[in-house]
Amino acid sequence: MFLNCLKKKDKLSINQGSYVSNVEIALFIDKIKSNIWLFGIPSWLFGISDRSIAVFADGYLSPIEIFQLFTTFFFFVSWLYLKPEESFNSNDLGPSQYQEYLDRTQANKLQLKKLHMISQEYILPFPYICQIYHLLNLRHLETVHSFSLNNLKIFQISHFQPTNTGGIIKFQTILDSPANALRIWRQPIVEVDLILHTPYTVELSIPVYNHKRIFVIFHAFPLNDLEHHFFIDIYSDLEWPKPLLQIILHFASCLTLFEDLPYLRALADKNIGRLFNLSKAPNHETALLFKRYVELYGSTGEPTRLLEGKEES
Structure with missing residues (x-):
């Protein structure tokens, strides 16, 4: 009955704590993805600029150099389209909702701790x-x-x-x-x-x-x-x-x-x-x-x- 009550009240400390932990992990992964994508944009621009300067330095474009420039631009545009989507946007879970989950979880943990009286452990x-x-x-x-x-x-x-x-x-x-x-x-x-x-x-x-x-x-x-x-x-x-x-x-x-x-x-x-x-x-x-x-x-x-x-x- 007690364990069933824990599951029914929004799954209390176990499931809510697990849910909030999953949210935190997802937000952290989203942040890493966004930072890598943002870092890639100036890197690709630098590569395109360097390649263009090297190609036009002699005033002659060979078929191989044209292919290299085309390939570089193609990958740069592809990188722009690879912008990572956020797992949690403002429509799904805003900052206030996320904070509400955190506050509720802490309250449930406090309530569970208050109800807990003793623990004993034996090897029989x-x-x-x-x-x-x-x-x-x-x-x-x-x-x-x-x-x-x-x-x-x-x-x-x-x-x-x-x-x-x-x-x-x-x-x-x-x-x-x-x-x-x-x-x-x-x-x-x-x-x-x-x-x-x-x-x-x-x-x-x-x-x-x-x-x-x-x-x-x-x-x-x-x-x-x-x-x-x-x-x-x-x-x-x-x-x-x-x-x-x-x-x-x-x-x-x-x-x-x-x-x-x-x-x-x-x-x-x-x-x-x-x-x-x-x-x-x-x-x-x-x-x-x-x-x-x-x-x-x-x-x-x-x-x-x-x-x-x-x-x-």
Whole structure:
């Protein structure tokens, strides 16, 4: 959801920044072309003058000299017709419009920076498919993270939508315990979004209060058959003091990762390749998003290849 919002708002920092960079490059190239063309005009005039003086110095024009003069004039006229066209003229993108794009891009970057809370980066000694399976299986919120989430329960799956590169699942969670610390910043029952953006990117969107949310972006990239690079980025529009919120989020992120490690190690020691076979993938509704992952990417052979490589080593 958070990544989709970035794409919808004029593609925010990524696409707008890319667009403005392309504009700057195009303007720079146009300037180089114009300068080369302008420099060529006096150069050709000097060449024509020098050639004419040399030809008429003896008062006799030979056929070869006439041909040389004709050729020189022909290339000079051709050079005039080769005047480069500007990629961005006043009708397409005036100075005020270009400045507007720059100002808007800077504002978007500032807004994105304001929403960004923390980043964490790890190299974990497990195949990345173990991480993907863990992130997409909702039951692990109740089991693997039972301590940090204080026995949070999944109430029901309210929505599931496949996409071209992944899918979106919405599920309601309930805080059973009255002493659950999460009650400080959320209602007892809320609807959480889990989104598979790419084979390596998963987003968790958590409502807090007054339409404020916390967005957690996970990236898991395979380094080899036995390791993966794991990135955690958290964004939020909560109006809490940012240093305090950063401390809380760093602690919560480290705690959940600490809970992950024994389970990921157990997964790595098992043959979970069968889970990436569509006929053997879990059928319960809490694994709908993982099953979608298998439908899209299990047939590529990447998960199976990594598992086979681990077993051979």
